[in-house]
Amino acid sequence: MFRFLRVNMAAKTCVFEDIPQEYAGLGGRALTSTIVAREVDPTCTPLGPHNKLVFAPGLLGATNSPNGNRISVGCKSPLTEGIKESNAGGQPGGHLARLGILAVIVEDMAREGEWWQLEIGQDSARLVPSTVGGCNNFAAVEKLVETYGKDCSYITIGRAGEYKLTAASIACTDRELRPMRHAGRGGVGAVMGSKGLKAIIVNPEGGRNHPLVDEAGFREAAKRFARALAGHPITGKGLAEYGTAVLVNILHEAGGLPTANFTVGQFDKHESLSGETLNSLTKERGGEGAVAHGCMSGCVIRCSGILPDKKGKFQSKWPEYETLWSFGPHCGIGELDKVSRFDYLCDDFGVDTIDVGVAVGVAMAGGGIPYGDADAALKAVEGISEGTPLGRVLGCGAATTGRVFGVRRVPCVKGQSLPAYDPRAVKGVGVTYATTPMGADHTAGYAVTANILSCGGKVDPLKKDGQIELSRNLQIATASVDSVGLCLFTAFAILDVPDALPAVVDMLNAKFGWKLTGDDVVTLGQRILSTEIDFNRRAGITQAADHLPDFFEDEALPPHNTTFDISRDELKTVFNWIEEK
Amino acid sequence: MRILVKLSTTLRDCVPGYDAEAGLSLDMPEGTSVRELARHIHVPPEEIKIVMINGRQSEGSDTLRDGDRVALFPAVGGG
């Protein structure tokens, strides 16, 4: 029942293939990265015909595992020029898995200016001229739903993807058919745009859950995993009540909330952007707002609340912490509704809220937009959809914006912007930013856990001791979690609850008839990282790229007045199982 | 001695009328520990997962000093 779907945008062919032996047992990030590493020339132009765009649900997709229906998107990134895996929630991952499609591989390009949409159903797939070219995500999905109905899920790009801007994202619809769950990072939307693929419609009709080798064993293990998630205060309650925005106040307190383009670690208006405020405002405004909302079927954590406007109508999803930060403290903006508007626009145009929010703050630092001026910033962001020169610059992310505006502090690694934790006050995550093959990315090895949250151990965030090892172990574990198809937020329970990881391993074993142990999970994670790093080396990205911009080493960050003092030689020891040639 | 207390999420419910912007300004005897202070304001110490004194990771057993700012958090996480 399991197959790959190979789509050629030039020939307009859609072919179901048996899964080659070398890909057996892989899913999610392990699968997208392996396919990209084997099939894509690492030196190719990312927005050209030789790049491929791969979509893959994880190993626990289409099962009753809690939180197991994520989708991974892989390609060579036009932003970092290295390998990319960006994953998203929403419905398409589970739907593809239920249809038995373990990967969709999109190759070559349609003729410039042509837009196509890919219809996928049970045992069928075809490309048809797109009916939504020129639309942003919300309008596109609304139109597609009129044609294809409410039972399908949708993967789309907005105009940013059509313009092939290097911070363009790919949107997946949530359970209510809103295109708000994005594979955000690395410009994957630009790759989809370069292929001429505007939308993918996944019709799950006739699909079913995957067969399980040991049904009773699976049920038992899934129950244990659900119990671990429900019993942990973060996954069982905290994320539902306050969203990821709960981090605003704690990072402010810890002096690690990058403010005014990474010049200070605290923001005086933090409270107005906090999870506590989101929670109370959502309840106060009522109407269509919701605390505790899940973005995909099977999510038991439910971090993605809905923020109503002053009249109680849907305004946007709860902005993630990263979004609150990028358009908030980083830009000197303390108005929640303005940040929410920014979030909505990013979802609609299809851009990464991190790279574009950071770009806005970098433009402010370069005098292109007045610092702290929310309305001017929103107007500039609207230019992304209109295709104004400033809009296109911002839509290409922080690195491009920094160049255009001649800025000294451009917070990027490998062309991708840093997220919402200052590496001088949360040093463990600085190690991850510097070394992950993905370009600066917190999710690749979320050392904020032990540095700030006292989760999975405790490490002093201002000191370098233990940070290399912490980041290494988290990067390995995360590569595995991303391959299993689990939402990364399950990791809070995995790090703290002794039975959580064994329960995941037992689910995999019961599904596939494997005999994996916890050690195999480590081996898998290492293998994925090795594959990704090897791709980057062949693309010309050497170990010399594994460092933070030098201002983090030069300038002390108030209030703790620390610099990033983990040396470049020390950073070279993160992937200590790889022999550099 | 004067201590400024900042509370997070559910811990705020323990202190009726807690003002999130201003925090809680308290006069405490010299040598008070974080845990003693928590009990004093009816925040159950077992609900506190993270303690920061002046923005530094600290422990419930740590003693406070005049002018300290102490922030108390239950288990929180995001990403």
Ligand code: SF4
């Ligand atoms: S925890 Fe949040 S991001 Fe993860 S699947 Fe649930 S709603 Fe989506």
